[in-house]
Amino acid sequence: MSAATDFDVIPVHVLTGFLGSGKTSLLSRLLASEAFGDTAVLVNEFGEVGLDHLLLGEVAPDTLLLDSGCVCCTIRGELADALRDLFSRRQRGELPAFRRVVLETTGLAEPAPILATLAADPVIRHHFRLGGVVTVVDALNALETHRHEPVWAEQLSAADQLVLTKTDLVPAARAQQVRAQLAALNPLAPVTEACDDVLPIDEILPPARVADGRLRPVTARKAFYPAGASKAAGGHRSGGHLAETASFCLEFDRQIDWTAFGLWLSLLLNRHGRNILRVKGLLHIEGSATPVAIQGVQHVVHPPTHLSAWPDDERRSRLVFITRGLDARTIEHSCAVFLRCLPV
Template sequence: MTQTRVPVVLLTGFLGSGKTSLLNRLLRDPALCDSVVIVNEFGEIPLDHLLITQVDENIRLLDTGCVCCTVRGDLIDTLVDLYERRVRGDLAYSRIFIETSGLVDPAPIFHSFAADPLLIDDWRLSAVVTTADLVNGEATLAVHEQARRQIALADLIVLTKSDMATAEQTDGMIAAIGRLNPHAVQMAVNDDELAALLVSDRLSEAVGRTEAMRAEIWNSVEHNHGHEHSQSISSRSFYLDDPVTQASVLQWIELLAALRGEKLLRLKGLIRTVEEPERPMLIQAVQHVLHPVERLEHWPDDEHRSRIVIIGEDLDFDTIERTFRSHVGSNLAIGS
């Protein structure tokens, strides 16, 4: 086994918990800016990779399914290719971030880094980082097994949305985390020590998990991956060529969150508005919570039409489509 194995940071967290925002914050730190990012997304429209402030050369997108199984082979192939390019001198980097879909069970990825002969000589799983949503997190943990496993297998848990959470929500989520994983390090998303902790060896020392112990965790956690998300959780994507008003979009999201919030696991979109067509509006909603609207300085790619992805549990997407057409715009394309 080589002594210069590349460290890998696995970034997990349930849908809408703030993984991409955290990753952007970390990549702005000089100590982490020479990282390669692998993004895995669930949904017909891959959006998250467009919102990562990193050059295209250092982003790899896996958008064909769940990274823990369906595209696990693609992940391994990507890592092998990246290592070969590093050895040839074609691409310089010091570490890899793997941002998983919010529906991923991280345990099989543990297993890959501990046992796959294509990875163990060249790669080292240095940290499993899980984002924890203080607003919706406790309710999510009560319902979704994937969310519980993401917390239970984390070395570092990053608490997000503290500015939106009540004291009761915060206390409840922290208590739930303590029951699932009392040994993990907990930090706030805006903690200046986050990047330094990931670069150093202090995280592994604080948690006390060696690679052998990670292998034991894999073996001790029954991998009952019955694809809950493939049965009851699904996605629908919308495209809209014509610019729309900001007010109409926000009214529609508020209506959707009010009527189906408990089933709305995640909504994210880039919207071309009549007010500022060259500065796309970033919209995000998780369950009943509509996040503050952001304006990007420019479109992140050459496609300047609105695009929205909705991920939900047992949602009536036909009804959602009709409400969109009536409230926002009728010139709508579905998943094309």
């Protein structure tokens, strides 16, 4: 039996969740487990320069980065092309005979158009099916994000499975409040906790869900929308889904003073956290041979991670921002002044 016919149709699992909620962290843990071998990974980042595929490199060296843009709107065609291409390369033996695909969406993506893309293309429909939608929810930012980002409710309502992250960063009462909110918004989706030492992989991707061999129709999904958060509020159809959202990358040739940088980033997020939806980067720190990965989500700076090696040939620091209503020049100028390492 050829590799292609060993199993009829390949499940595509859509991993979504708002910016910085913990999708890549969850995916790294899943991919590191033996049960998750044979997985092809597609990553879509809303950013001028993608970093997730570099950060995932150790566990998934073949990760394919979809072009910059949002997979639910601007690059839907590219998703279809990428899946068709994956399948043909697998058929030709250029890729291992993967048994599932995980698509990590941008944190700004609406799931419904992605599911529609999977359902609409006849070639994709023939070879792939929807394995399920896993939505990652950040306990630290959930309540605030719900208030300000209509796409959050869309991601939540599309979920077959919810994964709650960052419960280690909030008081138990707050985590309980978020769980109650999730139960109200999507009572059908079970919730698992990412902070548990052992990740319940079978709950996140239950085998039963991938057993029927057919693409489940998108229309069969029941959506739950909280009062006042209609689908139209997402703005996608009116073209406003990414309105005022910008992404840019600051790059530095010279090495960075860690103390000055840390202070600058904390002050910046403190002052503009509402408008800085996400910041992440790889930094070449003075006196360090390997890079430091930094992560900021709205007002919060997460602890930096010292990587064991540079993930590519570049040795420059790269800092990717996703902002709303805040232009690149303001941030670039403030950084230049603070670090005294860019022309002012």
